[in-house]
Amino acid sequence: MKKLLAMLAAAMMCLTSGVQATLPDGAWELYRQKFVTPEGRVVDDINGGISHSESQGYGLLLACLAGDRSSFALIFGFTRTEMLIRDDGLAAWRWDPKASPHVTDINNASDGDLLIAQALACAGARWNMPAYTAAARQIARSLAKVALLKRGGETWLMPGAAGFTEKDRPDGPVVNPSYWIFEAFPILTQLTGDQSWMRTQATGLRLLDTFAKEKSLAPEWVSVKGPPRPADGFPAQFGYNAIRIPLYLMRSGLADKARMEPFRRAWVDGPAVIDIKTGKAVEPLLDPGYRILAAAMACTLDKTAIPADLKTFQPTAYYPSTLHLLSLSMLRERYPQCM
């Protein structure tokens, strides 16, 4: 137990103190100028200019990683007054500038809540702000209450508080493997002392390893009612959500070779949305923010050098640009030899 706590403390240290220089100079500033409004809203520009708990969470996390305390306060100010309004204290997942009221769907998205909690923990530790830490703890506790499903020895992270359980769908429970933000679990455990977050991590890893053993990619939406299989009503694809899985594994130091193999193999010819059944590319992913995901895998697993143009950052669209910054920060911190 003590050992575990020491390990967690080390993980926290790693997150909070080793980050000073993990983003390239000026990269965050470019991102902020392009995607963060003066009100503190992080805009998903090619998705109708809406914001969501995920974009706010990424914005907060990047601001903390960049050491930008002022932007963090700005983004959290917006997030708190506009989105952290649910009865259970979690964030409404969607905020639409064109709608009135702006929150058009009060449901939460668990990955957004995870990101916000993780970022608040980062900020609380980094700037010695107990108010942020307290807010992080509160979200973690509430999320554990409404979104963790213990079932048959596993602890599943449900995609939201409502809509994905056995009662809600014939193929339920349905989960999204890309919602497992692995780097957040030790932090939430440390914050709350609640070991179910580590069990959630273990369940997520077992799910990915099951697919890896079958030499299959993880689909975006998985029915775990029986043996894991693509959920009904969703395209059985390794798509825009799922491409974050290898990034999250690398960022959290859980990128075992065997676990990463399906992702590496699928993207041998470059990153793409992949049809799970045929293994064929459905749509190439050309943005540098996507290409660096493949390049990072190639470097960390096969020591292939990362192309120079991907080592610098120019903002394109919100989502790939976010992934780009998270990748660069991860490489600089964990794999300096790749940079």
Place this chain on the structure above:
Amino acid sequence: MHVRQVFLAIAAASAVFYAVGRYGPRGDASLDAPALWSATAADGSTTEASAPGLELAQAPTTAQPAPAAPGQSGQRVQRPPIVDESALRYFASQGDTRRLEAELARLRALYPEWKPPADLTSPAQTGDAELDRMWRLFADGKLSELRAAIAQRGTTDPNWRVPDDLIARLDTAEAAQRLVNASNARQWEQVIRLGTETPALLTCANVDALWRVAEAFVNTARPERARDAYAYVLTNCTNPAERIGTMQKALATLSDALTEQLLAQERQSEFSSIRDELARRRIGRAAEDARLTVPPDDLRRVEALANAATTPDDAILLGFYALHRNDPLKAETWFKMALSRNGGAKAAEGAVLALGANQKYQEAEALGAQWLEAGATNRKAYLDVATSLITQEPPPRLDRAVLERIAKTVGTDRYAPGAAGLGWYAYNAGQISPAATWFETARNWDRGYEPAAYGLALARQRLRDQAGLRAIMAEWGGRSERIASLLDPRRNRAPRGQDVSRQDLSVQERNRQDLAAETTPIPDSRSPTDAGPRRIARTEALRPFVEAEIDSEPVSRRRVRPPQPAGGCGNGIAGAAALQRGWCLLNLKRPAAAALAFEAAMRTGNSQVASDAATGKTYAKLQQGLTAEAGVAAASANLPPARRRELSALLLSERFFAQYDAKDFDGALVTLSERARHAPETTDLMLMRGWSYFNLGRYDDASKVFTTLYRANGSPQALAGLTAIRDITQRNRY
């Protein structure tokens, strides 16, 4: 547990409101509420066990605890207050008098011994341009940017501390926004939590927030707490619009009893409009529910309002009250008053109903006809009185235009009682064939409407349509005594036309005698000389021509077969006119003449007319009992495939009934199968299939059919079939 704590916390917070009034005698009084809240929530059983004060402050831990921390309050009262006047100076410099006044009032309430500075327009003593910018951000409502500015300054100047006043106001303003957002998203627990954690928010300066907290209490089934919030406004706040608005909200969400309690806080009859509204509400409810009584004062109040007004609403309300309290004469007066004040559709609906209740059907129908486009309730009222009008005995003399609009409205709304009413009107006028058509229409619209079946049975009896009569018997004999008695010689009596009411419908156990009578084919009473039509097996939608065929002339004597002058159907001898004449004659049950007219139309009309005419001729031949000729007519015409299928199905239905009548049940079943290739089997034919099996002794097959039908639509006639099978098979056993 959780709910009880919130309850206690709110009760405590309300107590504070009452105790300290708007700002309270002690500067820190309003801070007691969050202290109470944290104490009650401290065991962590709440979902969101946040720490107020801490959660919002931006200050690092190394700084002094924020003055908002409850522990500090005792000290502060004893020492001379250090009043933060920066907000005051900022608002003064901006010329923002509204905020300046509010801030002056706030500071005076917080620090009674404090004197405002003489020269407010001089720059703030600090001369801090950055702080000035922060106040500007606050005044502009740029709260997140203010957070960012405070954080930024904390980074560049570690010794700087954000002024208590600024941070307290920022916290409150953010909480206000968050409360509005949570309230709009109907997150009531969050609204209550925010209100409880931020008592500074719940003042007369922000009545909207108080209203939203009250709304949250209403929506979490705590109306007494909502009453408390409204009472706080009435006790402490002076804005007349907000006071009346508070009462309007209370009226809309609270019980009469709680609303009355709040009315006690009235100042100078400011709530007389609310009292009016309460009286109206009680009358409205009593109009819906006869068990409720209305205090005479309420009635007097609203009657006086109605008489004094030039608007129709109170008159309408009183009209419906009178109508539902069996005083239709008074109701009529109120509704007519409302109509004269442009009362619109609702007044018209009431007037139509009241006139109907006063048996002034013709006036009611004429009025209702003007409001048919106004909505569903107007149409319903119209259809009710129109049905009453046409089912009177003796039948009233009605203009053709009146009958036509009744028929049109009945047809548009597929209103079965109205169609049956038109059936009775025709029947009572001795026009049995149109009557049968209307009854059949009514039956098609509402399969379970017994009066339609009864009327149809009578009409078919008069038309000597034995097969058709038997079909109704099979369907209704077990459920309607009066239909069953039509074939019972002991109880056979002359039918009366007015049996339109639904109450005659009675479900009764069929006895074995009835069963035997129905399951055995009725002897065919037709003689060879009886060339009259047997039956038109048309269950498909009624043709539009039918509705124009109601003779406007009521007859004083019953005519068995009224001689119809051909002129009644026009003189068309070619094309569309001949086609029209054919349908008309067909409907008058003059199939031979109709066939000639259709033939003329086939020769002279365009292809559409010719095709329609071929169909008509087929019907005409069927009416003459000339099935074979009908088949020829159908086959000879150049018909579109859909029409051909329709006619084939029709002809095969005819053949089926002929075979069934002749007890050729095997042949009848073959015919049904053949028909099924052209059209899906209708419910009544399926039922007859069941009886065919039954008569062949194939009880298993019959049972399957009846069971399917019964499962499909709970059909009682299918149940009758199943009962018959059970009776037969059990009888065999014993």
